[in-house]
Amino acid sequence: MKIITKCSEMADYSLDARARGGAVGLVPTMGALHDGHLSLLKTASRHCDNVVMSVFVNPAQFGPAEDFERYPRQLERDCEFVEAAGCDAVFAPSPQEIYPDNYSTYVNVENITGVLCGASRPGHFRGVATVVLKLFNIVMPQIAVFGAKDAQQVIVIKRVVEDLNLSVKIIAAPTVREPDGLAMSSRNAYLSANERAEAPLIHRALMSAKGLYDGGERGGRSIMDCVRSILNEGRLINPEYVEVVDTTLLKPLDSIVRPALLAVACRTAETGTRLIDNVVLGGDL
């Protein structure tokens, strides 16, 4: 497996792979890899011959009071982890390589980035859209795989691809869960033991709401109330938002007459860790 740190070398690698007739797939990550990332890799390798995983903790998507400094960085371990899974190359640039001096260009996606996670993380999706577009330009993948846990991120990136006429296919891979239902996330490592014990409540709440939907309930308010009432059983998992929105424009749905994203973000009481999860009712991302 090749480990590449320079944009020019990454582009040469992809051009070479494509010249040999191989499709290139990209799995963008910030490292601290877990089984959820492995599943993204596996999805990518089902669609293409050359799978590139990028590992870059993107400063542009963290707010000033967020966890950029303490975000886990473990490149050596990450490379060992994915080599065995059949990853062909890891692209791990430095911040200076991605944002050299005088860097001034950012991608601003309107309308869908100020709601849900964007409401409490101003600038987050500007940073995500910018780095993902840069990664697409550097790696030149035909497909890119993202985790469905970050549903708003998937929707924002699909918007960028459509609006800017990019020729990359975006695939949302299903969320991978711990045996007790907690969605895998690099940030789960921040949880205290008590928070970790309560965290599966989020998935349980989403599954109860999905049960209601499957039983015929179509009221957005009833679905959200169901999630909130189950989250209220916990002491340490405080909801930041519970929303039912449509899967394209992220507009609230009073009545679920088309596929709806039921999305939840919680803040834990002891360590202040932010956990997100979702389920799509009546469709896919």
Ligand code: PAF
């Ligand atoms: O989901 C992530 O890990 C990040 O937001 C991404 C897509 C790698 C961009 O930095």
